[in-house]
Structures are given as structure tokens and as C-alpha cells.
Amino acid sequence: MQEINVRFNEDAVELLMLSSVLNPQNACDSLRYLDICKLVEKFYPQDFTSDEKERLEMQLKHYEHNVVIGLYYKSLSTLSELCQWLVKTKKADIYDLVFRVIVLVLTLPVSTATTERSFSAMNIVKTRLRSKMEDAFLSDALMIFIEREIAKNICIDTIIEDFENFKERRIPFS
Structure with a gap:
């Protein structure tokens, strides 16, 4: 008791x-x-x-x-x-x-x-080494960690291609 x-x-x-x-x-x-x-x-x-x-x-x-x-x-x-x-x-x-x-x-x-899982995930993701991370980055990292079953279905090559294409659209400084 x-x-x-x-x-x-x-x-x-x-x-x-x-x-x-x-x-x-x-x-x-x-x-x-x-x-x-x-x-x-x-x-x-x-x-x-x-x-x-x-x-x-x-x-x-x-x-x-x-x-x-x-x-x-x-x-x-x-x-x-x-x-x-x-x-x-x-x-x-x-x-x-x-x-x-x-x-x-x-x-x-x-x-x-669900709430307990989120706090547990936060304790795993936000270690002492990562304690200085921004809230937005922490939120993104937690989302990927909590929804890892969905994240397994995402192709990393597609993300890399999207990121590369995003960089190409930027206008270089003159």
C-alpha cells in the first residue's frame, strides 16, 4: 500500500x-x-x-x-x-x-x-547531453520517437531529396 x-x-x-x-x-x-x-x-x-x-x-x-x-x-x-x-x-x-x-x-x-508514454519518451530523448536543445527541436524529436511505427514507413532518401531541392530554391547572396 x-x-x-x-x-x-x-x-x-x-x-x-x-x-x-x-x-x-x-x-x-x-x-x-x-x-x-x-x-x-x-x-x-x-x-x-x-x-x-x-x-x-x-x-x-x-x-x-x-x-x-x-x-x-x-x-x-x-x-x-x-x-x-x-x-x-x-x-x-x-x-x-x-x-x-x-x-x-x-x-x-x-x-x-498516452501521457505517461510521452513523458517517458521525453526522458529518453532529452538526456543531459541534449538538455540545451530548443523546444521546437525537442518537440520534433519526441514526435518521431513516440510515433516511431509511422516513422519507419518514411523513406529517408525522399527526405534527403526534399531537403536538397529546398536548398536549390534559395537565392545566393551576391
């Missing part, structure tokens, strides 16, 4: 704890819908209107009664499986606000991973 507390701040831990309520594996006899409402209120306030937040609580109560208690729900093991099942059974249309919360929680790792 100490390592987790050092690695993540209080908000991140709270976000993870509140998000885990949606996981079917963590489901007990009753859904902690107040925790889900708190998750929406604290971490996704711009994704829901005040009217939707009120409807969400009611929708969660119906969701608990009609979905969580069901036998198939208990056989689901991940939040991703739950999301797919809700779409297949068209319950995503009935419980649209619950579905939106699940989708937001599922996309969270992607958004944080």
Missing part, C-alpha cells in the same frame, strides 16, 4: 476504487450506486448534465434490480466483457447513462497511458 500511495496521489487511488465498483467480479449482492454517483460527480462532471446525474441514480437502481442480480452478469469477469454484453443484449440503450460511465472508465487507461 505504501508503494501505491507513493506512486499515485489520493485522487488517483479514489478514482481506481470508485471505478472498481463497476467491475462484475467485485459485484456483491447489491450495487454500490452511491459510489458510482460519486465517481461521476467528482471525476466526470462535464460529461453529465445535472439532470443526467439525477437520472443516473435512478437508472442504477433499476440496473441493479434487472442486470446485476441476473445469472449471466455473475459469469462476466471483466468490465470490458460487461460492456460488450450490454451492447449485445441492447441493455446499453436502456441503461445509457450507466453504459456511458462504463465507457468512460474503460477509456481512462488509454488516456493516461
Whole structure:
């Protein structure tokens, strides 16, 4: 727990704890819908209107009664499986606000991973030897490093030719 507390701040831990309520594996006899409402209120306030937040609580109560208690729900093991099942059974249309919360929680790792990858790349690219580089050059170097899969498809000879042609267009000083 100490390592987790050092690695993540209080908000991140709270976000993870509140998000885990949606996981079917963590489901007990009753859904902690107040925790889900708190998750929406604290971490996704711009994704829901005040009217939707009120409807969400009611929708969660119906969701608990009609979905969580069901036998198939208990056989689901991940939040991703739950999301797919809700779409297949068209319950995503009935419980649209619950579905939106699940989708937001599922996309969270992607958004944080991209940011972490960028900072990691910056630490690799901007070493002590390169610490004096300009911001524009650093940005360009990071872009190539982060998007290296795309950069592999670029022909270096074409870049050299373009650069040579660019130099030819310059007017020499007289």
C-alpha cells in the first residue's frame, strides 16, 4: 500500500476504487450506486448534465434490480466483457447513462497511458547531453520517437531529396 500511495496521489487511488465498483467480479449482492454517483460527480462532471446525474441514480437502481442480480452478469469477469454484453443484449440503450460511465472508465487507461508514454519518451530523448536543445527541436524529436511505427514507413532518401531541392530554391547572396 505504501508503494501505491507513493506512486499515485489520493485522487488517483479514489478514482481506481470508485471505478472498481463497476467491475462484475467485485459485484456483491447489491450495487454500490452511491459510489458510482460519486465517481461521476467528482471525476466526470462535464460529461453529465445535472439532470443526467439525477437520472443516473435512478437508472442504477433499476440496473441493479434487472442486470446485476441476473445469472449471466455473475459469469462476466471483466468490465470490458460487461460492456460488450450490454451492447449485445441492447441493455446499453436502456441503461445509457450507466453504459456511458462504463465507457468512460474503460477509456481512462488509454488516456493516461498516452501521457505517461510521452513523458517517458521525453526522458529518453532529452538526456543531459541534449538538455540545451530548443523546444521546437525537442518537440520534433519526441514526435518521431513516440510515433516511431509511422516513422519507419518514411523513406529517408525522399527526405534527403526534399531537403536538397529546398536548398536549390534559395537565392545566393551576391
